[in-house]
Amino acid sequence: MSAPVLVINCGSSSIKYQLVDGDTEEASTSGVIERIGQSESVVTHTTDDGKRVWNEHVADHAAGLEAMVRACEEFGTPLSDAGLIAVAHRVVHGGERFVQPVVIDDEVVDAIEELAVLAPLHNPGNLEGIRVARRLFPELPQVAVFDTAFHTTMPERAHVYAVPEEWRKRHGVRRYGFHGTSHAYVSRKAAEMLGKDPKQVNVIVAHLGNGASITAVERGRSIDTSMGLTPLEGLVMGTRSGDIDPAIVFHMHRSTGASFDELDEALNKRSGMLAMTGVIDMRGIDRAARSGDRAAELALEIYCYRLRKYIGSYIAALGGADAIAFTAGVGENSAEVRARALEPLTALGVKLDESANQAGGPIISTSDSLITAMVVPTDEEGEIAAQTASLLRS
Structure with missing residues (x-):
């Protein structure tokens, strides 16, 4: 070494x-x-x-x-x-x-x-x-x-919340985003797979693990991401709810007397796929859905519907995408999740290659797809080491 x-x-x-x-x-x-x-x-x-x-x-x-x-x-x-x-x-x-x-x-x-x-x-x-x-x-x-550093390039329109100014200025309330090392690494590798410099392409990175986030990367820079002030916002995750009406917190506090700490714990550790199916392993949920388990099928559909909405919105935010890259445990291993997320997006220029998707890629779209869909294994530790070596040499 x-x-x-x-x-x-x-x-x-x-x-x-x-x-x-x-x-x-x-x-x-x-x-x-x-x-x-x-x-x-x-x-x-x-x-x-x-x-x-x-x-x-x-x-x-x-x-x-x-x-x-x-x-x-x-x-x-x-x-x-x-x-x-x-x-x-x-x-x-x-x-x-x-x-x-x-x-x-x-x-x-x-x-x-x-x-x-x-x-x-x-x-x-x-x-x-x-x-x-x-x-x-x-x-x-x-x-x-x-984790947050990659997302500091987001413009104000993406990271500013419409909340009182005091919250923003005195208490740091804004969108920060997470999984930054993964999004940085995967977006760069996706550009390499396209044979281009990262500054020449727009990539949507879906980091789907127990924690999950999706990022719009414009010419190598994060311009929007699904997680917010904390990792709770955005996609449905293993134990996190993702996007909900924030008033649900106050409703449950008034209705049940639960403390805010208890509600915080419930939304972070007892929600998401766990709340809907009793498990967090996507492989088990997929098997249960295939066997006719209604709760598992609904949870899988909700998970992929939320993911699909974010992909569509980020295609719009970028003004068009060159690639959609799936990574992390679920993103790299669940052909079912990738198919459910992408198949309805034909009108937006995505054409899924079913056999390539089942095989795990790396390219899972057809040759005439306007947007290249791919599977890119993440390497957060490698990215951290590379950034560290670069810092010490600068």
Whole structure:
């Protein structure tokens, strides 16, 4: 590796990590530590020699990152011998302040903590990983790469909400958008698949995982995206409602006496596909729909209808699109979701190739389709490493 970067993504109860070359975006080691803080955690560590999975007690994020260091020493290349140029951290919310990656210092740590009010489910976990990694790797630059940064190019017409001025100016209420590293990476790869420079094409990127968002990318720049102040707005997701009438919150508060924290938890963790079907796995929902399960069929139709509406609106926002790129777990693996989203869009210039779609692409539209539909595997860690290497060389 010419520019090895340790990429860390800390959630509230998990840690994902990869050792990635910032020049080639290729990973030699990856892993995930799940169920941190529970009686028995699960560690999965993958190298070129294969995948290893074991259980151990991981009390907190400090113990989790220490387990990562031990795993690298025992299986593969010890991190002390990897020639690391930096440790890079995925941070979900950068607010209006962080529009590009930054080298982390105490001031940046304080700012990320202040921004936790905008991402209370994400930034605290990200921040804990930063604090622990700074202690474990004190000699290395620590870099923060923000999910929101790619979307700071949105024009005011896309990011300003029609709410009181005080909310906007004093409390930071606006559209921020998320999954920025994925949208940046996939839109660039989509342009490459078209044989063009990203600045020559308009791409709609549908990042469909448990969390889901869609972005209109005009000549390499995000001009609109479905998630808003928080990751709750937009598409129907695994456990999030996506777009709803905001007055539903007040209606349920008055009708049931539920606190706003309880309603926040319900909309983020007990809504979406889980609320409609009891599960979040799209493969299971698809199988249930095929077997005649009415709830699963309705949920699938709602999911794809919402996605289709966003695609259509972003074709209009862009004044025409060159490509629609599907990515992340559902986007890359569900031919049914892609078909339901695209087949009704023939009038807008999309012609789906059914056999290519079933095969998973990469191109899933016909040769005479005015808009090229494609499947592009995302690589957020590779993008984070590449941005980190570029920052340190600038």
